Amino acid sequence: xxxxxxxxxxxxxxxxxxxxxxxxxxxxxxxxxxxxxxxxxxxxxxxxxxxxxxxxxxxxxxxxxxxxxxxxxxxxxxxxxxxxxxxxxxxxxxxxxxxxxxxxxxxxxxxxxxxxxxxxxxxxxxxxxxxxxxxxxxxxxxxxxxxxxxxxxxx
Numbered sequence: 001x002x003x004x005x006x007x008x009x010x011x012x013x014x015x016x017x018x019x020x021x022x023x024x025x026x027x028x029x030x031x032x033x034x035x036x037x038x039x040x041x042x043x044x045x046x047x048x049x050x051x052x053x054x055x056x057x058x059x060x061x062x063x064x065x066x067x068x069x070x071x072x073x074x075x076x077x078x079x080x081x082x083x084x085x086x087x088x089x090x091x092x093x094x095x096x097x098x099x100x101x102x103x104x105x106x107x108x109x110x111x112x113x114x115x116x117x118x119x120x121x122x123x124x125x126x127x128x129x130x131x132x133x134x135x136x137x138x139x140x141x142x143x144x145x146x147x148x149x150x151x152x153x154x155x
Contacts, residue, residue, distance in 0.1 A: 004110055011106050015067070015098035019077040023090055026081025033082075054138065055083035060093040067097035069131040070124070 002010065055062060059080055066072035080090050108123075 004106070007110075008103060008106050012099050012102035015102050016095055019063075019094045019098060020091075022074065022077030023081040023085075023087070023094075026078035027084070028081075030078075030082025030084075052083045054142075055080055055085050059083070059085040060089055063090060063093040064097040065130075065134065067094075067101045068127065069134065070127045071131060072134070 062072075063076055063080060066076035077090070077094070
């Protein structure tokens, strides 16, 4: 059985290493893989270009926040690599997010012990709500940008 300090180190290290593997895969397979699997990656209709732009502007925040949202946790590092986010930027935000996430979840498990199934249920719902809000906010932002980019009709 691992003691608390060792558990924290293993959780944080695993999160950092796992995201670095995802980034590397995204960097190596990224664009061609997304183009070969448009349905799987939702890369049709210019989505990849918009995601590239989003990562260029807000990549660090996406990595940091994505750590706490279930489906983004696995997807964000791959997309960051595929979008050619600077590795140095990725590593910094990934380390901060992985450390915060690892410490938070290990300590929650440690202090709540047998109550973990209840906590997990509520954290899962919170992650789903945060993920939905992030998707809606991104969609609204992209929609607003598209509207402002359209030329004004002739008078």
